[in-house]
Amino acid sequence: xxxxxxxxxxxxxxxxxxxxxxxxxxxxxxxxxxxxxxxxxxxxxxxxxxxxxxxxxxxxxxxxxxxxxxxxxxxxxxxxxxxxxxxxxxxxxxxxxxxxxxxxxxxxxxxxxxx
Amino acid sequence: xxxxxxxxxxxxxxxxxxxxxxxxxxxxxxxxxxxxxxxxxxxxxxxxxxxxxxxxxxxxxxxxxxxxxxxxxxxxxxxxxxxxxxxxxxxxxxxxxxxxxxxxxxxxxxxxxxx
Numbered sequence: 001x002x003x004x005x006x007x008x009x010x011x012x013x014x015x016x017x018x019x020x021x022x023x024x025x026x027x028x029x030x031x032x033x034x035x036x037x038x039x040x041x042x043x044x045x046x047x048x049x050x051x052x053x054x055x056x057x058x059x060x061x062x063x064x065x066x067x068x069x070x071x072x073x074x075x076x077x078x079x080x081x082x083x084x085x086x087x088x089x090x091x092x093x094x095x096x097x098x099x100x101x102x103x104x105x106x107x108x109x110x111x112x113x114x115x
Numbered sequence: 116x117x118x119x120x121x122x123x124x125x126x127x128x129x130x131x132x133x134x135x136x137x138x139x140x141x142x143x144x145x146x147x148x149x150x151x152x153x154x155x156x157x158x159x160x161x162x163x164x165x166x167x168x169x170x171x172x173x174x175x176x177x178x179x180x181x182x183x184x185x186x187x188x189x190x191x192x193x194x195x196x197x198x199x200x201x202x203x204x205x206x207x208x209x210x211x212x213x214x215x216x217x218x219x220x221x222x223x224x225x226x227x228x229x230x
Binding site for chain 1: 119
């Protein structure tokens with residue numbers, strides 16, 4: 001089956017620090033990879049995605065590259081802001097039949113950025 | 116543009132009570148999903164509906180039932196609530212397509228406490 005492993009949190013960084021959140025996966029078939037962000041009290045929002053090997057997803061200064069050889073999709077940002085404080089989820093999807101494309105999530109990493 | 120709407124936002128139940136969580140989407144999406152989010156566990160799929168008229172079990176279906184009432188609405192029912200069902204519940208939807216642009220949209224969640 002499919003699974004996603006991401007680094008345990010919480011992660012606390014000072015403003016303008018460099019961020020890396022590691023994510024590795026196992027999947028049957030050829031997955032698409034995602035990072036979702038959840039701000040306090042809200043639902044999940046898609047942050048970025050990559051659908052094939054060597055693709056780089058990017059959004060709001062965040063980047064992640066689909067590495068098939070290492071089955072990884074690490075999230076990075078060069079300079080975090082207080083407003084980036086949230087929980088970040090790595091996820092993947094493959095076609096599980098009947099076109100359902102179920103998402104499989106990692107456990108989430110809570111990021112706190114302090115001024 | 117409402118997206119995915121969940122009701123209620125908060126609910127407290129006594130053990131053994133029943134209730135239905137409502138979810139509606141206005142994006143003409145084919146597939147709909149129910150997830151639960153627990154601390155340190157990420158999001159886990161309860162049930163999904165790949166298209167109108169079909170439903171299937173996900174990773175953690177025990178204690179739940181679902182109804183795909185029409186293309187817009189997908190409800191989750193707890194027949195006899197248990198404290199283990201205390202969680203935050205998210206509904207999501209996505210459209211079909213031959214591409215990998217999966218386009219999941221999440222609701223803002225229902226926070227359920229069973230005492």
